[in-house]
Amino acid sequence: MTDARERVLAAVSQALADVRGREHPLPPVLDLAKDGGDREALAERFAIELTALAGTCALVADNRACAAAVGDFLRGRAVQSVAVQSRPLAQDIASQLSGFDVTNATAADKTALESYDCSLLQAESLLADTGSAIVIADNASDRVLPYLPRTSVIVGGLSVLHATMDVSSIACIQQAAARRAPGEALIVAGPSRTADIEKTLVLGAHGPQGLGVFIVKNA
């Protein structure tokens, strides 16, 4: 079926024969950038949005405070084992967690990650008006990490918090695409959910049932 390509492309070209030279122009990139104002006020907005999605959010002073807050969150959810993404902030916070069984996700076989209670990920970007975080996973283990464990923790610096999904907020995705990074850039907004049964909301569909985002002022 090597000629399927030629047949499809020929059919497309032929179908568009009437348009040639009269196509709609490429529209300029629509950038609805908003002046977010004070970043800490934005963090409050982020927290409101994420809480409405049944997630948890905290703004902390530094990495140490972050590790402490994460620890409390994990104890509250009876977490014992944590698998960490191979990203610097996540690794640093993980190294300061005590009383938990912490492993690098990449050290485990991806299917073994099913047995971990919690994932610890890094946000490359945070979007205040939707309470969402952008995570970039470029290897097999980091890719399954956001979905398999029952609880998920995402840590990110206040400096990567944006008001809305404008072009600058997805710069991390654009850069990853430009350098031909493998894997996936994931925007995640709260714990997984479904309303497929009678439109009744249920959390923890296939992905995590609990999600905590920790925003670090001086990461």
Next chain:
Amino acid sequence: MARDISNANRRSNDSEGLIAHDVARAFQRPDAPQVLTQTLEHSVDNAHRAREQIEWQALRSAAHDIKAYAIENLDSLLVEFERQFAARGGTVVWAQTAGEGVAQLLEICRRHDVRSVVKGKSMLSEELAVNEHLESAGIEPVETDLGEFIVQLAGQRPSHIVGPALHLSRQDVGTIFQRRLGTEYTDDPEQLMTLARVRLRKRYLEAGLGLTGVNFAVAETGTIAVIENEGNGGLSSSVPPVHVFLMGIEKIIPRLADLPVFLQVLARSATGQKIEVYTHHFLGAEPGKTVYCIIVDANRTKLLADPQTRESLYCIRCGACLNVCPVYRRAGGFAYGGTYGGPIGAAIAPTLSGMDRAGELPFVSTLCGACRDECPVKIDLPHQLVYLRHQAILAGRPNSRALETGIAMWARAMQTLSSYRRSVSWLRRAAAVGRAIGWYPGVLGAWAKFRTVPPVARVSFKEWWERRS
């Protein structure tokens, strides 16, 4: 393809579902449960609330314009997408027909010795009847989206683009799980979800291949965006060693920077959320992973070739038009007899599945236009429907015999004042007879069964005006 007349009045067993004749009948017995209207009214209200917080009109105009450009430059953009996708470790395969699409998938399964496939939600896989073909080849398809999982267990087809199991009550689901999974009966949605989650965990971990649809394919970078709430799409694509994307040619958008426009209108139209829980941007094949993208035409180039129907390719499959359609709410998804229901289904099915199967769908509408108001990419859906009605007439497809003859006759009578007046006299006599015997033939009978028939005025306006002068 010659139609098998022996099946003319029977429900077809193949994936295409009901044939034209049955489609008309299905709408004459609308039987969607009342709860569907309430559910969808709620969805529409949520969507409207969600849109109040964004520049809705600016975004939908932008979405429309980006799609217009993309569709008109589809040949060059498809080639660019293929180049960029391949540069990041993926393999693009092409399919002109549904059959070729299935064959490509089966070949990939064979190559990688796949025994079971975990599936994220994909309308296109429904359209191609992927599950049936996999089963015939001895490969087990496992639907992972909760709604799709439920209808798969029930042996049914999905009834709505976004909520496949909306036609089932929680009690129905409890019974289905009890019978098919052997679990203890429960109708608590949370417990039902947990049962599904546990059951599916194993399936993700053992599957040889994950199959997902595509929401948007970016030509500039070969990036594919897939959007979902449950996480099953993420698991289906990240756990198994092989991942296959199944995509229609129309999913292309030009630039990565165009994605935010679509992401912002999609959730707010589909579910009334501000954003869905997971927006995956597949960048490239990571070490140890094999990734394919099967690009399928399956009659989309026919929609493309007609400048009038081209706009229907802008659709981003949000389901908003279904949610607001008074016909969909009352008849439900199954009445449409195919993969795509609601106004968009009526707009594309006659071309994708053929006039024989779906040519009646554009007629099952009052052309009220509520769908056009909701559409995040501003497709003029009523225009699509009335244009397809015209195409049906050109193709010699009868509306219905009596009505057909009636309309043609009446239109001719309207061409001169004298024939108009003769028609009015005829109408007066027929109405008098009808009133006298209390019965009206044909289409008037269909009116009179539920509604009183207005009397023909003794003095028409023309007569009144003439007497004045």
Next chain:
Amino acid sequence: MTMAATFPHVGRYSAGERVALFLPCYCDVLFPHVGEAVVSLFARLGIPLDYPMDQTCCGQPAFNTGHWDEARGLADRFARVFADWPWIVVPSGSCGAMARAFYPSLKLNSADAAVSKRVFDLATFIVSVLGRTDVGARFESRVTYHDGCHGRRELGVGTGAIALLRKVRGLTYVELPRIDECCGFGGTFSVKYPELSVSMGESKLQAIVQTDAEVVTSGDSSCLMHIEGLLRKSEPGSTLRFMHLAEILAAG
């Protein structure tokens, strides 16, 4: 949507200009009093109104059922019949939409196509072209308004119609819940798919009942015919009245 947005090029009426009445064919034979009401109203407003006798039909039923060749023939005829009038007024959002918004789909020659811009539904003509919302009417009743879909979505009729109703002396206007929902008439739809049509009509009746209105009005007699037909069949004793907007504006 403002009137200006709907009709960016609409001019203003100049005193003495003649206006042609375009009366839907079904109104001619079933609801001639609607035409009579428009005549009476325009007399009160002092606007010279003609009725070109040769008119028959705008072609909408043919267009909506896919018979575009027949529809084109009627559209061309319509343009010829109304060629000599700068303003054409129709007491129907549906027929008005056909002439204004859907004639372009028929690809008429440019001379005939020009007629589209001269056609106005009654409410829009009074509010946007004449520039008035008070037509000196008096009608003491509790009234709700049904906004027919084509008029609403193609022409923005409801905005003008409601503005006019609010200025009628003695009239209490109450908004219909879910005013944007179709009544289910849809022309041939009403007889091809009567179950769906009736179900939609019943939802509309339920909304009307919620308003406690004594009178239901609309810019479209076709919608009213369907809704009233349902009510009279199921509740012959009901005292609810159905009147075209023109009849209320001509009253008092």
